[in-house]
Amino acid sequence: MAEQRSTAPLQNATLCQIGFVARDGARLAGKFARLTGLPVPEPVLTDGFEKAHTLHRGTPTPATAKLFFLNFGQVAIEIIEPVGAPSTWREFLDKHGDGVHHIAFTVGNADQSAATLAAEGVPVVQSGVFEGGKYIYLEGEKELSVLLELLEFTSP
Amino acid sequence: MAEQRSTAPLQNATLCQIGFVARDGARLAGKFARLTGLPVPEPVLTDGFEKAHTLHRGTPTPATAKLFFLNFGQVAIEIIEPVGAPSTWREFLDKHGDGVHHIAFTVGNADQSAATLAAEGVPVVQSGVFEGGKYIYLEGEKELSVLLELLEFTSP
Numbered sequence: 001m002a003e004q005r006s007t008a009p010l011q012n013a014t015l016c017q018i019g020f021v022a023r024d025g026a027r028l029a030g031k032f033a034r035l036t037g038l039p040v041p042e043p044v045l046t047d048g049f050e051k052a053h054t055l056h057r058g059t060p061t062p063a064t065a066k067l068f069f070l071n072f073g074q075v076a077i078e079i080i081e082p083v084g085a086p087s088t089w090r091e092f093l094d095k096h097g098d099g100v101h102h103i104a105f106t107v108g109n110a111d112q113s114a115a116t117l118a119a120e121g122v123p124v125v126q127s128g129v130f131e132g133g134k135y136i137y138l139e140g141e142k143e144l145s146v147l148l149e150l151l152e153f154t155s156p
Numbered sequence: 157m158a159e160q161r162s163t164a165p166l167q168n169a170t171l172c173q174i175g176f177v178a179r180d181g182a183r184l185a186g187k188f189a190r191l192t193g194l195p196v197p198e199p200v201l202t203d204g205f206e207k208a209h210t211l212h213r214g215t216p217t218p219a220t221a222k223l224f225f226l227n228f229g230q231v232a233i234e235i236i237e238p239v240g241a242p243s244t245w246r247e248f249l250d251k252h253g254d255g256v257h258h259i260a261f262t263v264g265n266a267d268q269s270a271a272t273l274a275a276e277g278v279p280v281v282q283s284g285v286f287e288g289g290k291y292i293y294l295e296g297e298k299e300l301s302v303l304l305e306l307l308e309f310t311s312p
Binding site: 028099103 | 164166167170184187190229231276300301
């Protein structure tokens with residue numbers, strides 16, 4: 001038991017985001033802001049390939065996204081409006097329309113956790129870097145009925 | 157602005173749950189436990205109508221559910237396996253299969269928040285009581301692309 005706990009890929013991970021994909025991110029973000037009384041978030045545009053090194057299904061992609069964040073303490077609602085393609089965000093939107101795309105966990109070593117998750121039937125679908133960290137999306141739909149995101153923040 | 161914030165139905169609400177519906181709750185709960193290193197949760201069976209006073213679309217229903225909780229600090233993953241019908245859980249399962257059913261907020265006055273949300277296009281679909289509190293589900297799919305749950309806990 002102790003051994004299994006020590007090797008779990010999300011051991012001590014912090015559940016930090018519920019990620020929505022939306023065709024019109026500003027509309028959905030504005031609606032959540034109105035209902036919660038939180039400030040209407042400004043969009044953040046993700047970097048292009050030259051900075052983000054975005055890989056989708058193992059292949060470089062020029063896809064980006066507009067992100068909107070609403071913070072609720074430990075956990076944030078992230079709203080993602082896909083810009084360009086291909087990406088896991090665009091795939092989700094084409095298949096499902098607006099909805100909950102992923103839940104995100106902050107981990108100490110995203111690559112190591114992703115390798116263990118892949119061995120558990122939850123393979124990588126997209127990855128990239130951002131100012132201050134890196135992310136990996138995993139196709140958890142079959143095993144967990146939702147995608148996972150791993151977030152690894154570099155020390156400041 | 158100050159006035160709008162003071163009347164927002166989810167003003168100061170705590171985002172406390174991500175709720176999944178699953179055909180086999182024990183399987184999904186076991187998988188999350190294995191990947192996070194958390195204890196495998198025991199199922200909690202919700203009360204029948206005589207105690208829970210469950211209303212679905214305004215009508216009493218005998219539907220219940222098996223619940224499994226995995227706690228991540230402020231927020232829990234709740235996994236719901238519908239037992240009987242009709243319920244919002246069964247409707248979701250029939251329409252979508254396993255997946256994220258709702259996000260839940262703890263509020264001070266669930267009825268008051270629900271009335272305001274209904275006026276914002278997010279109507280009530282199901283409600284009930286449990287030992288220590290009450291819940292109300294709202295059909296947020298059109299406006300928010302997810303259902304909402306309001307949780308109101310009575311003081312101990």
